[in-house]
Structures are given as C-alpha cells and as structure tokens.
Amino acid sequence: MEAKTLFDKIWDAHVVKEVDGGPSVLYIDQHLIHEVTSPVAFLGLEKRGLKVLRPEKTVATPDHNVPTINQHLSIKDELSRNQVEMLKKNCANHGIVYHGLGSDGHGVVHIIGPEMGLTQPGMTIVCGDSHTSTHGAFGAIAFGIGTSEVEMVFASQCIMQPKPKKMLISVNGQLNKGVTAKDIALYVIAQISTSGGTGHFVEFAGSAIESLTMEGRMTLCNMSIECGARGGMIAPDQTTFDYVKGRQFAPRGESWDKALAYWKTLKSDADAVFDTVYEYDASNIEPMITFGTNPGMGIGISQNVPDSNKLTGSDKLTYEKSLKYMGYDQGDKMIGKLIDYVFVGSCTNGRIEDFRSFAQFVKGKQKADNVTAWIVPGSRAVEKQIIAEGLVEILNAAGFELRQPGCSACLAMNDDKIPEGKYSVSTSNRNFEGRQGPGARTLLASPLTAAAAAVTGRITDPREFLAP
C-alpha cells in the first residue's frame, strides 16, 4: 500500500468525487459560521430557494463585531448590531444552533469548537475565517474559506478544492525558558516568510511539538495561515485524546472506543513523502517579537531591527515602507522601546493557559502607568475558568481588568481600536498596517512577552523575570 501522510489519510477519506481537470469535491464534517462572512452566503442560498442541507453539522456564534464590555446591553454600533441580529435570524430560519452573546456557549468561533468537543481528530472543518487552521491541532484538516464556499457548504455540505501540496515542519529538542508555542510560530514564519507555505498544507512534528499542550498546539496551527499555508496540523496523540474525552460533543462509550481506534491510525506513515520539508532546532528559538507590518517580520527579542542592505528593488522599498509605518530604524534595539497598549486574547492566544501564564507573570507586580491593557478571554467558558481559578483577583490586584469574550482588538471591528501611531504588544496573529485600528502599530508576541511589556511599559525580555 502506498505510504500516506496524515493529511492524505484524512483528505482521501473525504473526497466525494474527483472532477476531471479540476478540484476535488470534498465532504465537510463540521462547518463553523460567524456574523461577518455568512450573511451574503445565506442571501445567495435563499435566492436559489434552498435551505442549509445539514444544519446539524453547522454551529454559529457572533465574535468579530461584538463589544467586550457591557454585553448585556444592546450593541451600540448599528451596523454591527444588524450583522449579529442577521446571524441569529438566519440560524433560526435554517435550524442552526446559535450561541448568542452572553450565552454559556458564546466565544470566538475557534475557541468554542474545541471547547465543546466539536473539533475532533480526522475531521474536515471549515469556516469563513482564515484562522480555522487552529483546529488542525487535533489532527483535523481545517482551513478558512471565502463566502462563496460558505454558500457551497450550506447548499451541499461540500466544497470544491484542489489538493494542496504537503509540507513537514519538524521542531526537535527542548524549548528554552520563556519560549512558548507562539514563539515557535513567529520563528517559523520569520524563517520561511509569509508566502513560504503557499500552496501547501503543513504538518508540524518533532519532540518540541509533541511536548506542547493542546492550547499551545492550537496557537501554532492557528498561525500556520500566516506563512501562507492553507492550514497546519499535528498528529493526534494521548494529549489530544485526553483533551477531547468527556467534552460535550465528544463520542461516548462504544463510540468513543471505535473513534479512538481510528484516531490512533492518524499519523504519517514512516516512508510518506512530503513535497517540502523544514527542520528546526528548538534550542535556537528565543522569545520572539515582530518589528514590521507582516507576521514574517519577527526577530528574537534580544536582537536589533535587521537592515535592508541585502534587499533590492521592490523588496527594499516594501521593507523600508514597513519600518517607516512602524516608526523604527534599521539597527534599532527592540528591548527598551516604549509601548502604549497590551492586548491579550484572540483565537491565537485567548485560551485559559494564556491567561494563566499572563496572570502568573504579573502576580505581585503592577501594570505600568503608560500602558492601557485589554485582557479579553476567548470565550465565556474561558472567562468563567479565569474567575473560578482566582486569576481575576491576581489581575485586578496588578491593575488589570478582565473584559468579555470576542475577537476584540485583533482586528478592531468593534470599539477596541488602538489609536493612530500607538504601539500595541499584542498576542494576536497579524501586524498588518491598520489591523488594530487605522494607523495602529502592532508588535506580535506571546502572552508572557506581553506580560513583561505590560508591567514595564517597554519591550522587555520576559526571561529577565523568570526563575532560572
């Protein structure tokens, strides 16, 4: 039998039909939807006189637009409110489960899927959001789609997809103190650039990856889109099975045993062939921070802003435009630069482990006076756990307030916008121009590095504060 990668095994099991000279018709096990990319798809469906084919395989929550304070009140922004209400109405019309604002199931779509056990190994999962790649952490094929494709899934529970190439990224060895999954992600993207993964689906492997918790694996797979890949995935193992077991939608009893037996087969065969392979040594990775306007412009926090000498033509112009936007010069030392905002949250770093790490760091310290901090849980469940574990008292004592769940300042569709020219150390996923508000300057980092910046008011190496 031909050797297969993890990706091949799941993909092949979901191909309904190969179209001559065209893409495959791929069956989708789980469709997640939110308020921004679904309304036009519902309209299209209704124009064709159709209903959602498999509403039971579709789950909805509003996350992009929602305020992160006073969620019990009506949403002030009329357009945002309209979009959220439209989602609710569309779900009611089509029999789709809707986790509304303030309900127990509410949260960022990529946080609630895994929490509820909707995300399982071996599945195909799509959502009209590029960070759907998050769910690949469970050994699922999960990727973001456009609104036309959302309509395809509504109409047929399938989409048309060309099979991507396969990439293996191995990270072996032990991670250094203060280095998290977010740092691995930023390190890899800095190595291969924001287009290095284009056309590929990535499998992350190696001892450093296996050592990650499910939260860390989700952070890493979440960021796989930032290297241009369609998605990233990690073979399921005991860590995965332990996380899934007992969750609301996880299989139980005999179904669990059967599922587990199948999940254990989900790994790349020893002699499987990848189109592209990269290998990295975990010990070379230090806490990372970005200095430019795409996620590939990241460096170890102790390093200086690289110069553009080696670049030519449009590469050089683009690089210099980026530094100008950030207000940085070539050769600048990153450590010690003043910052204005800290954002902890998003589908990248909005899970319980991220708030534990932030709270533990700031415990007994005080928020710097020059810093405005937005601490935004990824879901109601995360919010409740933060409270239950007593983290909220630690945060409050250190001068931080906990907000309510949503995408928030990651893309600033709600009121959580970083003002023009201000510097934001952010645990989110994109540092594009204006991403966190028009003119905002974003520095991507881990929750630990964000915590160090929050208490010092400057870019600070978190390792300075950690016990050896």
Next chain:
Amino acid sequence: MSYDKFTTLTSPAVPLPIENIDTDQIIPARFLKAVERKGFGDNLFRDWRYDNSNQPIAGFPLNQSKYSGKILVGGKNFGSGSSREHAAWAIYDYGFRVVVSSFFADIFQGNALNNGILPVVVSPGYLEKIFAAIEADNHAEFEVDLQNQKFTIKSSGESSGFTINPYKKHCLTHGLDDIDYLISMKAEIAAFEEK
C-alpha cells in the same frame, strides 16, 4: 454569485508595485459590516486611498487620473491574510476584472476565481516589464486572452503564458459557479454520507 463571462480583455492597467498587499489593506475590517454584497468598491484600499479626513491621498495610483483600466498589477504575494471574500468583491465592484502578480495567496486566488476575477501569475521579471511599460506610457494597453492563457504587453508585443485550472477556466468562460455543480451532485453526496 453570477458574474460576466470572461473571454478576452484589452485594457490599460493600474500599477501597485508593493509586495505582500494583504486583505486588510484591500478592504479594512471596519468595512465588513454590510449584510449585502454592494458598495465595497468605494472602500477598496481605503486607508491607502483616503486620509483621516476622508480626502483622497494624491500619490496613490487609484487617485491618479493618469491610471485607468480593468487590470490591477500588484507586487508579489498579493492577497495574503484574511479569508474575507469582501476583498475580491471590492476589487470587482471597483471595476477590475484581472489582477496580475508574480505570486498570490491561496485563499485570495480562490475567492477571485469564484467572483469572476482572473488572477494572472507571471514571472518576477515579466512583472517588472509590465510596471516599466505602464511607467513609460500610462495608457499602455495589455491583452488578457483566457482561451489561450496568454498575457501580452501590446506596446512591445511580449507575451507571457499563465496557468489556470481547466475547470475554473470553464467556469470563468461561461460565467458559471461551483454551487450549481455541487447541487447537481446531490445524489452522490447522499451516497457518500451513507458510507
């Protein structure tokens, strides 16, 4: 979504010689709040096109009357970032039918094809020639021949072939979309679910 059939297009082009043009630049997130697909072209490249007080920024190519046409030419890695199809809608609504670059991000490329926009990939060297031809003559015309998969700089006659998936080519040529095809597969999908 229905769109015009695409066969051959001859037009001047608008140059945007910037790399990694991400979808947050093509259409910033704050303009994604509509529940219908209309008017997105007004906010295409919003923050590069207009300043804080909504005045056009003179140096931006879309604001320069010397540039026109249905072809947008961008630097490498065009369309990276978000999956928002609004980026493709904004480009189409503004009036572009072809985007040329030396490299496209995957999701954007798919979204473009699903909306009647032809993404044309050319070599980095040929891309420089296109920029140079526009620089030399702002009204320089380019021919996009989908049938023969050929892009031509009319002033020099120099052509570059481009690839496109045969199925997507058929869809673009006939103005068809995937949903019609998938709906026609209802029985096969039901049979797959039984397995």
